[in-house]
Amino acid sequence: MNKLKKCLFPAAGYGTRFLPATKAIPKEMLPVLTKPLLQYGVEEAIEAGLETMAIVTGRGKRSIEDHFDISYELEHQIKGTSKENYLTEIRSVINACTFSYTRQVEMKGLGHAILTGETLIGNEPFGVVLADDLCDCEREGVLTQMVNIYEKYKCCVVAVEEIPKEESKKYGVISGDVIKDESYKAGALVRVNDMVEKPEPQDAPSNLAIIGRYILTPDIFEVLRDTQPGKGGEIQITDALLEMAKIGKVVAYKFDGKRFDCGSVDGFVEATNYFYEKIQA
Numbered sequence: 001m002n003k004l005k006k007c008l009f010p011a012a013g014y015g016t017r018f019l020p021a022t023k024a025i026p027k028e029m030l031p032v033l034t035k036p037l038l039q040y041g042v043e044e045a046i047e048a049g050l051e052t053m054a055i056v057t058g059r060g061k062r063s064i065e066d067h068f069d070i071s072y073e074l075e076h077q078i079k080g081t082s083k084e085n086y087l088t089e090i091r092s093v094i095n096a097c098t099f100s101y102t103r104q105v106e107m108k109g110l111g112h113a114i115l116t117g118e119t120l121i122g123n124e125p126f127g128v129v130l131a132d133d134l135c136d137c138e139r140e141g142v143l144t145q146m147v148n149i150y151e152k153y154k155c156c157v158v159a160v161e162e163i164p165k166e167e168s169k170k171y172g173v174i175s176g177d178v179i180k181d182e183s184y185k186a187g188a189l190v191r192v193n194d195m196v197e198k199p200e201p202q203d204a205p206s207n208l209a210i211i212g213r214y215i216l217t218p219d220i221f222e223v224l225r226d227t228q229p230g231k232g233g234e235i236q237i238t239d240a241l242l243e244m245a246k247i248g249k250v251v252a253y254k255f256d257g258k259r260f261d262c263g264s265v266d267g268f269v270e271a272t273n274y275f276y277e278k279i280q281a
């Protein structure tokens, strides 16, 4: 199977939990310190060796395209001043990869957003990053860790973390059989055989929740085309992945690192404080 080169960023959602901030600004552009959430995700993908960022946008998301582009006026204004280095990081992101965009015309769920991205991905495996799950890892980024697993197992990979069971309603929850692999901590890899989107705690198959990092093989598109609306009347990637799991093609990975739910105000504030303390240290 091909080497991973592309990363899909579903970024068409409304971000209603952050209104009124997200009335005219996409939620993916909200900054943690001085950097938009989406840029953290793109940097993580670049670190993992991915070269093409495929972004599924929607109405009102033009600032995403402008962010990952040169602003000649701004560059001209600050050229030769001490402010020039504020742009160094974003400039190196722009130089390290290419961006492609498509629009999700109707909001029919994460599965539908991923299927909308097929035109940008084609017939190859790809990473998926939900930018509002912001991750920080000591050594390798989550996607880098997952690419290594994909290269060994050649199947879909989902990142999971342990959650208190009462929070199951916020996540896709998986269960399966632990894979014995000497290269990983005991219990870090699970061959998934069940997954449920946002179950009630009593219906959750375990306490392992999917966070917004996936590696998917292109056969997921065929499955998504046949996936009926599930939880919330939306086409769920969790339901499509369950079909792949039934034939043994999904591995869940308890990643090494911290993750912040920047889709919630609490998680966003926590991430901001964490990254602020980190730069002070």
Ligand code: G1P
Pocket: 110, 130, 133, 170, 171, 172, 173, 197, 198, 209, 210, 211, 212, 236, 237, 238, 263
């Ligand atoms: C999505 C997925 C869910 C996953 C979560 C991770 O839900 O549908 O399975 O656990 O992302 O953040 P959302 O947060 O978009 O409602």
